[in-house]
Amino acid sequence: MKIATIRRTNATATVVVDSPTTGRLIPGISSVQELLQSPTWRTIAESASQLIHFAPQDLAPVIPRPEKIICVGLNYAQHIREMGRELPEVPTLFIKFADALTGPFDTVTIPESAAACLDAEAELAVIIGSTAHRVSAEEAHSHIAGYALMNDYTQRDWQRRTLQFHQGKSYFRSSGFGPWMTTADAFDPTRAHRLTCHWDQELFQEGSTDDLIFSCAELVSFCSQIYPLNPGDVIATGTPHGVGFAREPQRFIRSGQTVRIAIEGLGEIANRTVIVPDTQ
Known part of the structure; x- marks a missing residue:
């Protein structure tokens, strides 16, 4: 469903x-x-x-204003290597605010002063369906309502100003989220589902959901040890290799480009970026 x-x-x-x-x-x-x-x-x-x-x-946005949006960094092995980092022993978490979300086919508007290093990250998002607190990975499945797609839209220069990711990850109405929730009984993230990200017609990212270092159930369990996960909370599970920042030469989203993210079994989202003068 x-x-x-x-x-x-x-x-x-x-x-x-x-x-x-x-x-x-x-x-x-x-x-x-x-x-x-x-x-x-x-x-x-x-x-x-x-x-x-x-x-x-x-x-x-399929969940318009989640109480929590928990993002997982460094969760695909190839992406970790392209970013020059070591494989993590525990999930790397950061927070995105609900103000960052936008519809799955909305235009993303960015002022020139914030548009120097725009990047896209295709992600599988987990949507919580019932309160999970201190649950095991085995128990976690019963607390997942379903899955959707998210673009962890990123300003790389803002992200890398400090050791904290948040400031480059939560820009107002930048992260497409949807197109809908596919219920957990209709999608198995442990199987190999192709995940892609195109900028216009050019393929940037390609991976598989079975390549996650920490599975969806493990992430739900891990986060639930910190605080209760409530219905409508969202976990964005990380992104595969191919981001613009890690390319030689580096590539960044320009005005008029459309980022299209797809996961087999879940559909696709597509957001066009428009860069405007700071006065608008």
């Missing part, structure tokens, strides 16, 4: 997705985030029946 948050006039709504442009409305539920607050969310979604049409541009 695929469930999306869509924009309607002055509001958002939740639909069970049947095709890229059609679905069934879940009445009275404004977002996937709100849906997951109910322990019977799956039953509620399965009862949806009212046909609705939408355009890709109507899709909002």
Whole structure:
């Protein structure tokens, strides 16, 4: 099952997705985030029946304002090597704020003063469906509602000003998130699902979800030792090799370029970057 948050006039709504442009409305539920607050969310979604049409541009971030967005750095072996780092013994975590999220097909607008070193990172995102606190990796599966795609859009110069990643990873409305949540019973991240990132027509990143150093279940377990993970919380699990920063010569996103991220079984997202003068 695929469930999306869509924009309607002055509001958002939740639909069970049947095709890229059609679905069934879940009445009275404004977002996937709100849906997951109910322990019977799956039953509620399965009862949806009212046909609705939408355009890709109507899709909002699948979880519009997560309480937590936990990002995992350095979780694909080839990417770690291209960044000149050692394989980690424990996950490397940093935080992205909800203000950084944007719709899966929205335009990303960046002022010139922040646009010198823009990069993209294709990521598999885990969406929590029930509270997980101090759970084992074996228990973690039952707390995952589903999966989606995220672009961990990055300003490399801002990121590398200090040892902390956050300032280069959370720019306002820069991280495409969606297109919808594919429920956990319909997607197995431990199998080999091809993950790609194109800048316009050029392939930059290519990897497989079975190449994660720390699996989705291990990440849920690890994070749950620190704090409770609640319904609607999101874990972005890391990115494979091929980022623009690690190329020779380095490559950065320019105005007008579209970054398209896809994962087999989950769909794709596509965000065009527009760089504007600081006064806009």
